[in-house]
Amino acid sequence: MKFDPNHLNFDFNQLVVLGLIFLIGIIVGVLLSPRTKPLRRQLEIEHRQREAAEAQLAEANRRVGELEHQTRNHPHWGSTALGDNLTLINGVGPDSAEALKREGLTTYSDVARLSDTELGDLENRLGRTRGTIVREGWREQAARLRDQTS
DSSP states (O other), X not given: OOOOGGGOOOOHHHHHHHHHHHHHHHHHHHHHSGGGHHHHHHHHHHHHHHHHHHHHHHHHHHHHHHHHHHHHTSTTTTEETTEEOGGGSTTOOHHHHHHHHHTTOOSHHHHHTOOHXXXXXXXXXXXXXXXXXXXXXXXXXXXXXXXXXO
């Protein structure tokens, strides 16, 4: 039987397979080419550098966690010479904390011992809706923070 190139008939699937084989051949040739060695070496170096950076980041995150734990368990956590950090009370932002300090409320104890009448007056002066401070539990939170820091 003699080979006759004029009678080659390929269906679509066979052409796709031949195309894939050709493409794979090109990719393998490029990967095995001596010109790609520096690129592979650089990729390995960058991979090692990334792993080292990720290890450093993990260690730094672990250390931050340790320091946060130590800080929160410190007897004077949340307190300063000028009073307590009132922003640790949920519902009290920096502006509200400053307003509370202008009202003479600088410590957790000051907030915890407010009466219902004083709370109502305070809400009016701070421009809060009536019952907001009770609903947010400022007194209870302040008492817990006071107990944690004393």
